[in-house]
Amino acid sequence: xxxxxxxxxxxxxxxxxxxxxxxxxxxxxxxxxxxxxxxxxxxxxxxxxxxxxxxxxxxxxxxxxxxxxxxxxxxxxxxxxxxxxxxxxxxxxxxxxxxxxxxxxxx
Numbered sequence: 001x002x003x004x005x006x007x008x009x010x011x012x013x014x015x016x017x018x019x020x021x022x023x024x025x026x027x028x029x030x031x032x033x034x035x036x037x038x039x040x041x042x043x044x045x046x047x048x049x050x051x052x053x054x055x056x057x058x059x060x061x062x063x064x065x066x067x068x069x070x071x072x073x074x075x076x077x078x079x080x081x082x083x084x085x086x087x088x089x090x091x092x093x094x095x096x097x098x099x100x101x102x103x104x105x106x107x
Contacts, residue, residue, distance in 0.1 A: 004046045007056040009065040017084040019054055022106040024099075026057040027067050027077040034093035035076040041096045042078075049107050082106070 007015045007025065016023045026042045028035035039057070046055035060067045060075060070079065070086070080088040080102065088102050100107075 003050070004043055004055045004057050007058050007063075009063045012058070012063075012066045015054075015056060016081050019081070021052065021054050022087075022103075023054045023056060023081045024103070025079045025081065026055070027060050027072045027075060027079070028057055029060045029075055031061075032075040037093045038076045038078070041094075041099060044096065045099060045103070049103070053103060053106050080106075 004026070005015075016025060024042065024045070026035075026038060028039065042055055042057065045053075058066060060072065067077075072079075074091050076091075076093060078090045078094065078099070079086050090099075090102070
């Protein structure tokens with residue numbers, strides 16, 4: 001079981017790129033309405049599958065470098081990293097079933 005932890009520009013490499021497990025990164029901002037819809041879904045997935053996949057969120061207001069470096073052009077954006085590389089990416093609010101289907105090979 002795992003809660004969603006915050007990741008910053010400073011911790012991104014260590015937490016996401018060097019992780020032994022797949023990592024789901026939720027890029028969000030407090031002004032983003034759809035981000036508020038996705039947040040609880042990510043929390044739920046983390047509670048159910050946090051033993052196999054790491055779930056983190058990044059506030060793009062306070063961490064502008066990493067989203068720019070990773071081609072995050074809209075919010076919410078969800079990226080799945082495996083071995084330090086983006087293997088899947090989603091822009092916009094997605095349903096729990098869509099995210100589960102995208103993650104099923106890692107669960």
